[in-house]
Amino acid sequence: MEPRIGVFICDCGGSIKNIDFSLAGKKVAKSSNVAFVDLSSDLCLKEGKEKMSSSLRAKNIDRVVVAACSPESKRYVFQQVLEGAGLNGHLLSVVNIREQCSWAHGGDVTEKALQLIQMGVNRARLLKPIEKKEVPLNKEVLVVGGGFSGMSSAIQLSRLGLRTILLERESALGGRNRDLEDLYGLKTNSMIKGIEGDKNIEVFTSSEVVRVEGRVGDFTVKIRKGTEELSRVFGGIVFATGYETGGDSQFKSSAHITSPNGLAHMLQASNLARKPRTVGFVFDSSDENSRLPAMATLNTALAAKQKWGGEVYVFCKNVKVDGEGLESLYSEARECGVVFVKFEEKPNISAQDGRVKIEARDVLLGENTTLNCDLLVAEEKFSPSQGTGTLSSLLNVRTDSRGFYQDENVHLYPVASERKGIFFVGDCRGDSGPRRVVTDVSSVVTSLYELLGPGKIVVERDRVKVDPQKCRTCLTCVRACPHSAVGLTRIDNGREVAEIWDLACDGCGICTAICPAKAIEFEGYSDQQILAQIEAIGVS
């Protein structure tokens, strides 16, 4: 049966002035397959939608072209009208005659609008309905890393009724800050107790992830627990693998020299033989990636001042305070009496009479400054936890230039990875800190609850589809897919062919373009549909 296309042209409440609508309407009506043309000025309002809906039914229309504002603003509204009238929401082509036609040009643009509508009609003619289906989701969540962020995620997930397995590489939970309870006010020990008593949380210690297969709602994870290996299925995975310090410090740790992390432990210890009276920090980083070291320095300098009194000096090139809460931390440190000395050239550091001598040129005073201190706190290197590289290649997710996990989108989806159902939380993202971890955890937990809470999800079926007859199993699409949404399935004759997982697919069409056999069809953006639009530029 030939498609019957309904074209609805709207002047957006009179905001489109340089198009001759009645002329456009008359000309469009002559195109083949166009069964009905309607001019309106309030298509997205209640009356307009009702009128559109009744004309769809009355004229027996099965493809719709809406020529109005940008599809980015109102496509969803019109899709609902179609669905309300018993049509599949995908049988709609929205033509942007406002932002990209009327408003983008000065003079009369009826000709251009006509051509754009023709492009839309050509596309609409080839549209096919996309059915929806319900997919069950596994509601269990795997949290990798039993530090502060991992534990808080597990606790909050459990409160929302999602069963959680908490995986920890070490033999006990707690992570880096286990012994630093008082310093940062992180209630790690009570958290550990809470987790032990929580029936919804299962703890695997001395365990590691070996392999991850599958997709959101159905990840099969192979876990090595001690010497045995086991396989479990999860709906989502949260990585909270944290960071490591040390490695390439230029100083050997001694009674007089330590790192911010070492100082934190000294501050926590109650049985310190002698409190250092003068503490000098040397902090050299000033590049983009110095957020974690800056935070460690500010935190411990402030704590040392508050807990021990005495004098605290921070020799620094630049303190980068672009992280959340860093600016106020810096101000607080200064108000408490921590002295910051800005240098350009690296300070000279030498040992003298059992103390450490720091010599630097203060560029603000323009004078040389010398400090004899009881304790030197030298900067240390912050790197992702051991195994982060292996895990990221295992999962096929990106890392940044330092090897930390990369957010899918810094502004929009800061804790999500490019793979649906896999999240990162806390310091494994590279620049975090206690305050940010709290917001991170909440956003991961709400995202996971939204995704897995109902236990099922409605997805569009076969929007991107592989033709098993054309597929030659070259695996190009499997390698090219940025969201790891292509897998293999066995067809009737025993041959394996590519299969797109609807749930994991983000609809970019990279596989469709790259397939050498042209075996992948992307409904809405298929070759024919794109070519049909190009076709229209030749006619005029």
Added chain:
Amino acid sequence: MAFCCEHSAYSAADLAGRLALHCPENLRVIPVPCAGRVDTLHILKAFEKGAAAVLVLGCEEGACHHLTGNTRAKERVKHSEVLLKEIGGNGRYVAMSNLSPNAPHKFVKIIDEMNEKIKKSGEVR
């Protein structure tokens, strides 16, 4: 003719319209979900249908919503350029540009510059 990634260039074009930044009327935009969806076939078809220039507009490098879409598109544009030369497409142009969704001025600039180029070569209809 411009293939615009719906994550960047298409939004930029919308924004240009909202800001009433005028661009040449001979522009035709085809939205694509990602610049990586654009195939050499589509580019060559546009020339066959009389386009004087084809632009593929995707996200900024390193910021592609689908990670590798814009780099793949770039390769395809390069390939199309070679093919275009082989079939004697003198005075016609194919180019790839990257922009972010909040860059309407850049969008208009890209279109204007290309329009100047094809005007000079006498290909603009």
